[in-house]
């Protein structure tokens with residue numbers, strides 16, 4: 161026993177010596193309050209084939225899981241999306257000053273600026289905006305190790321509410337330990353509970369879930385106190401993380417289909433500064449583009465818009481798509497496309513070089529007003545909509561987006577079979593993809609009237625249109641309208657390499673806005 165104590169003392173002395181001399185906490189053994197804990201380099205875990213399937217992993221979210229340890233981009237999303245543009249500007253201006261005082265002050269002041277005065281019940285962006293940006297920053301190497309463990313608990317310097325949605329929903333973790341935010345009358349006051357509360361919370365989770373026998377940790381050395389329950393801790397540093405690969409989309413444990421928010425880029429400090437510098441030019445460009453698209457004939461507007469950054473490509477299939485003989489033409493032409501932004505019908509109209517009539521479900525009055533082509537509102541009442549469609553299909557060529565809502569990611573929502581009601585019509589599927597460079601021009605929970613403005617404020621947009629083969633008449637005659645709808649959805653998905661889904665507008669709005677999407 162005495163021998164063991166002497167050994168432990170020597171070990172403790174040696175560990176302190178190594179820590180002081182090298183400034184590194186990577187290769188030492190230290191005594192914790194309860195047991196011996198061994199510490200290793202994370203790299204050693206990559207080559208170890210030991211089974212982790214019975215282990216509980218405590219992982220440091222920004223210190224280990226994410227490639228970048230900077231929490232600024234996530235704070236900026238909160239400031240911009242939940243607080244507005246002025247709050248985002250305040251955060252950006254304060255950032256260089258608060259950074260000089262170290263990580264604790266950066267977090268405390270940053271969190272205060274982002275959260276003060278935000279209504280607790282309205283705070284949804286941890287589910288609707290942040291998961292996309294967290295996922296795009298996950299390191300593949302640490303993710304693979306994480307997935308080998310049975311249970312996972314995330315620890316973070318950020319407020320728990322910012323990280324919980326991502327870590328629990330997308331990574332399947334049991335819990336997240338982070339700073340709690342104080343509230344008053346249902347509003348965040350911008351202050352966080354003391355850091356010691358995190359350790360207590362972690363203790364409770366481990367006890368409650370009876371995880372204490374096989375706990376290992378992965379993290380950075382600045383969260384050592386949170387790893388005191390771990391038998392083994394694997395430490396890593398920024399240099400190691402910078403060499404990691406980013407988790408590819410196909411490895412996401414849960415598909416990222418829907419997300420909301422206006423910022424389409426990772427708002428690092430330089431990127432956010434660039435955005436604020438761009439905004440006045442963006443507003444000017446938006447007005448110019450709007451005037452051009454609404455006032456000039458397509459043959460003049462198309463090259464000018466292209467020059468002004470609104471780029472587009474058009475592909476048509478070889479066999480020809482558009483009905484040519486008068487008898488076919490009299491049955492009407494329905495262009496059926498997937499939905500990326502509210503500009504889809506406009507782009508299709510420009511690509512085909514003729515004015516189409518666009519059927520819309522929920523475009524705002526402003527969007528309708530600014531539209532260079534005629535728009536007709538659908539009512540979401542099957543009988544009424546079928547009549548409207550029949551009436552207009554006799555008079556003009558129509559473009560319709562049967563998803564009824566936009567989807568930003570490479571997925572296609574279920575197609576409403578409304579367009580297939582009129583089996584005589586000539587149905588031409590169109591596959592469309594649209595990339596923005598700075599702002600998303602769609603929203604589920606924000607102001608829809610700003611959609612056209614945000615799209616047109618982008619420095620560059622890219623639209624690719626593929627006109628696919630017109631549906632053969634026997635096909636539309638033999639199949640039910642549901643089968644035709646599914647067939648067209650799959651055909652479009654295939655040509656874009658997107659994934660068709662059975663998800664609907666309701667699913668999207670329930671997730672992103674907490675309503676059924678009836679607006």
Ligand SMILES: O=P(O)(O)OC[C@H](O)CO
Pocket residue numbers: 501502519520521522523561564565566567602603608
């Ligand atoms: O993405 P949403 O739900 O705003 O739909 C916009 C469309 O233009 C509706 O037709």
